[in-house]
Amino acid sequence: MFAIYKREVYSYFTTPIGYVFMAVFLAASGFLFSLSTLQSQTTDVSGYFQFLMFAYIIVIPLLTMKTFAEERRTRTEQVLLTAPVSLTGIVLAKFLAALTMFVTTLLLSCLYFYPLSLYGEVNWARVWGSLIAMLLIGMTFIAIGIFVSSLTENQFTAALGTIGILLALVIVAMVNSLIDSYVVRSVLNWISIYSRYANFTYGIFDFGAIVYYVSVCAVFLFLSVRVFEKRRWS
Amino acid sequence: MIEIEHLVKRYGSKFAVDDISFRVNRGEIVGFLGPNGAGKSTTLNILTGYLSSTSGTVRVSGIDVLDSPYEAKRLIGFLPEQPPLYVDMKVDEYLGFIYELKRCTLNREKHLKEVCEVTKISDVRGRMIKNLSKGYRQRVGIAQSLIGNPPVLVFDEPTVGLDPKQIIEIRNLVRNLGADHTVILSSHILPEVQAVADRIVVINQGRIIADEKTENLNRVVEEDRLYSVKICGPQREVLAALSKIPGVVRADAVGERELDSFTYHIQSEQGVDIRKPLFFALSERGWPILGLEAVGMSLEDVFIKLMDADANKKRPGDAKAARAGR
Incomplete structure (x- = not known):
């Protein structure tokens, strides 16, 4: 499993994809950061993190689109699936590799807070809370991206599919207010990635939300394993 | 070494492999011959654990590939129809990855060097796989299967798409490997398997129509x-x-x-x-x-003959009628 992890991380840097991901992520977050804090002369970072979540919808699929789709197209998956490694090991290795890329880039983007702290009082509890939430949301998005990638052998389809699902998950909260039925509204609210996130921006450590993110993540990784299992059998 | 019993693989209502049974003994080179779509790759993919069977058992050295996939996979080196190469890696990096993937415990430097020497790719170890010719890629694919020194080697159409010189090289390589490995190789070209195999299993439309020593098959064909x-x-x-x-x-x-x-x-x-x-x-x-x-007889001629011979064995009286009706 470690071998696959290592190769994945390595392949992000031997192909342009890793660099493109980092560049787009940092450019988008840098732009959003300066717009939402420096430009508006505030140290309130909640706006920045909200925007960042929308940026995720575009950048995370860059990271996950090729994970399984490319292996399937070039038939390299055969060497993984006939090696003494479990399917869960393969999926986890790919997930952890994408997560490593994501966390590294997220940490790099934390540099932005340094200039902010020079010019004003930053509410660090809110920053930490939001960062943890961002990490969890990113993790969930990666798991969804990997699942979509396991369904197709075309990277582009994988990316578009992931963007669609992520967009739906985020937008659900906004459509919510237009719906009259209480039941539908609370179900949508429960599904929504966005609404769970709110507490973190106030610096509140919401344990329920963490469980939610980790579970969604686990479910999609499990489904990816099932996709491979199913393909073997049919 | 390899025992395949009543293997069936069904896709919907279509049988890709329909009740196949054969054995491969230790140290044997067996040719698996059949036209495209006969079920060769499916059988080999099941044997190596890439696909699951609908029913039937496959055992490698007594280990059921379905019950204990890890143990079974460790015993098999597999070259799929399309060599599974990560083209954006260097040969050395790729083989190193495979070494780690298979959790090989042999001395790394020495083992990789040996494998490269056997497959004659020592001179391209530092090159990107995407820049290699088809023949070299095929050999890197074979090198990959040799890592960890598995006793069973499974090659799916190892010579397809190569030029005649490369075909002879790969053929010699397979023959040499056969000295201390059990080898199954598939092909849709009769002379290809005749040249290297001790025994030939002929498959058509998911069924075995002949399982003969190569000399015997030659006699039938010639x-x-x-x-x-x-x-x-x-x-x-x-x-x-x-x-x-x-x-x-x-x-x-x-x-x-x-x-x-x-x-x-x-x-x-x-x-x-x-x-x-x-x-x-x-x-x-x-x-x-x-x-x-x-x-040489074309594969179609061979099939017609073998099926005739088969019918002959079962119902001697009808053989003439069968031939006349052809």
């Missing part, structure tokens, strides 16, 4: 020979003369290649060598032979 002969002379008279030669079953003119000379296909009776009488018959009339070669 019983009646077909010659392609180029003769300089008037076509109609040559044909008439040819059909008078004792032992000739059929003679057809195939085409005019040069002025006045035609190519004929001549089929001889079982066990009769017609080359000498052919020569004398033609020289008597002053028609020189410009070329003479034995034509």
